[in-house]
Amino acid sequence: MKRVLLIIGGGIAAYKCLDLIRRLRERGIGVRCVMTKAAQAFVTPLAVGAISNERVATELLDLEGEREIGHIRLAREADLVVVAPATADLLARMAQGHADDLATAVLLATRAPCLVAPAMNPAMWGHPATQRNVRQLTRDGVELIGPNAGEMAEAGEAGVGRMAEVAELVERIEAMLARGRGREPGLGFITVASAPPERLPLAGRHVLVTSGPTHEPIDSVRYIANRSSGKQGHAIAEAAARLGARVTLVSGPVQVADPEGVAVQHVETADEMLAAVEAALPADVAVCAAAVADWRVAAAGRGKIKKAAGAAPPTLALVENPDILRALAGRKRGRPALVVGFAAETETVVPHAQAKRTAKGADWIVANDVSEGRGVFGGDRNRVHLVTATEVEAWPDLTKAEVAERLMRRAARWLEDARAHA
Ligand code: CTP
Numbered sequence: 001m002k003r004v005l006l007i008i009g010g011g012i013a014a015y016k017c018l019d020l021i022r023r024l025r026e027r028g029i030g031v032r033c034v035m036t037k038a039a040q041a042f043v044t045p046l047a048v049g050a051i052s053n054e055r056v057a058t059e060l061l062d063l064e065g066e067r068e069i070g071h072i073r074l075a076r077e078a079d080l081v082v083v084a085p086a087t088a089d090l091l092a093r094m095a096q097g098h099a100d101d102l103a104t105a106v107l108l109a110t111r112a113p114c115l116v117a118p119a120m121n122p123a124m125w126g127h128p129a130t131q132r133n134v135r136q137l138t139r140d141g142v143e144l145i146g147p148n149a150g151e152m153a154e155a156g157e158a159g160v161g162r163m164a165e166v167a168e169l170v171e172r173i174e175a176m177l178a179r180g181r182g183r184e185p186g187l188g189f190i191t192v193a194s195a196p197p198e199r200l201p202l203a204g205r206h207v208l209v210t211s212g213p214t215h216e217p218i219d220s221v222r223y224i225a226n227r228s229s230g231k232q233g234h235a236i237a238e239a240a241a242r243l244g245a246r247v248t249l250v251s252g253p254v255q256v257a258d259p260e261g262v263a264v265q266h267v268e269t270a271d272e273m274l275a276a277v278e279a280a281l282p283a284d285v286a287v288c289a290a291a292v293a294d295w296r297v298a299a300a301g302r303g304k305i306k307k308a309a310g311a312a313p314p315t316l317a318l319v320e321n322p323d324i325l326r327a328l329a330g331r332k333r334g335r336p337a338l339v340v341g342f343a344a345e346t347e348t349v350v351p352h353a354q355a356k357r358t359a360k361g362a363d364w365i366v367a368n369d370v371s372e373g374r375g376v377f378g379g380d381r382n383r384v385h386l387v388t389a390t391e392v393e394a395w396p397d398l399t400k401a402e403v404a405e406r407l408m409r410r411a412a413r414w415l416e417d418a419r420a421h422a
Contacts (some may be wrong), residue, residue, distance in 0.1 A: 010038020122159025200244025230254030252302030
């Protein structure tokens with residue numbers, strides 16, 4: 001039987017853990033719980049113990065508890081450690097490597113993979129200190145789920161900070177248990193949860209990402225553009241860097257900041273983007289997330305086109321831009337091992353994406369539904385299908401950061417499998 005060690009933090013979302021425990025046990029997964037002091041103000045150890053059918057651990061220096069199952073045993077016997085809800089304080093203490101209560105001591109002593117479900121007020125989540133701690137934790141190999149956007153427990157508050165839903169947690173926990181990586185036999189007494197850089201899933205890989213729109217000049221002051229914000233492409237570059245890759249991001253003009261730890265090439269036009277992409281090769285993975293303008297003006301004027309009284313408006317003759325994805329996927333020499341494209345579709349999303357995958361020679365297409373009302377352009381969430389040569393996976397509604405993380409972890413596994421079969 002697979003075993004999850006669930007660390008329950010002190011937040012109103014702690015009540016969702018009762019349902020989470022029940023859902024996991026229904027699936028034959030054993031759940032042992034550790035509760036922080038603050039968690040016990042929201043749900044009682046009695047309720048958690050009854051639902052998990054296991055003794056609930058609450059104290060680090062509890063003589064009885066340590067004799068029965070001490071923190072080292074709790075840490076060792078887990079196939080996966082889940083922290084839900086993870087408060088801002090718990091995230092900070094994890095990022096710092098504290099071990100002054102049972103929850104943090106277990107987290108420091110385990111080598112099992114770790115999933116963290118943050119839940120807090122949106123202002124606390126958005127604070128640079130929390131974001132810094134989250135970046136540190138992901139660098140240490142911890143996986144994150146959520147927080148989601150929505151209503152807060154505090155009346156009238158909304159924003160990003162709600163804990164991921166139980167169904168999302170169950171899905172992710174099952175996936176992580178199925179992956180089964182990270183548990184190593186023969187643990188020493190003192191072990192740490194952090195993954196050293198060489199163990200990060202994309203360590204030693206070069207990931208090339210295109211992002212944002214392109215601007216195609218009409219004259220020296222006007223241009224053709226589109227609504228792409230660059231959020232998804234930038235999130236992919238950031239996720240790849242966090243997972244240990246060397247990353248080159250070729251970005252059109254965007255408002256989002258350059259991600260940390262990524263080499264960014266700023267370009268304007270499709271021609272410039274293609275040149276920057278080719279200059280960045282070789283790469284192990286290429287992700288074309290840019291919304292490259294399909295056409296440019298055949299003869300863009302040097303100066304500003306003037307209105308002349310009574311004259312007809314100018315006619316713009318367009319020519320097709322190079323297709324960067326097609327060019328990368330079709331390279332005879334120096335083709336990245338994995339070429340991933342995006343498809344923005346408004347109807348029959350999957351068949352169109354499948355056709356696009358074959359037409360462009362890409363290995364995978366991430367298809368998203370950009371029909372009106374979905375709020376994909378400029379928004380923070382995305383619902384996508386991953387279309388490969390053999391399957392179509394419908395991913396749940398996720399933040400763009402979560403789509404990015406999933407995609408890059410998927411790419412890392414694909415590269416590992418390819419290496420194993422080489
Ligand atoms: N792409 C590219 N260079 C182009 C056009 C597109 O690299 N000149 C890439 C995009 O980065 C994306 C995929 O190709 O990965 C999207 O293909 P595209 O044919 O532009 O499809 P859509 O934008 O979905 O639009 P349409 O269906 O209208 O062609």
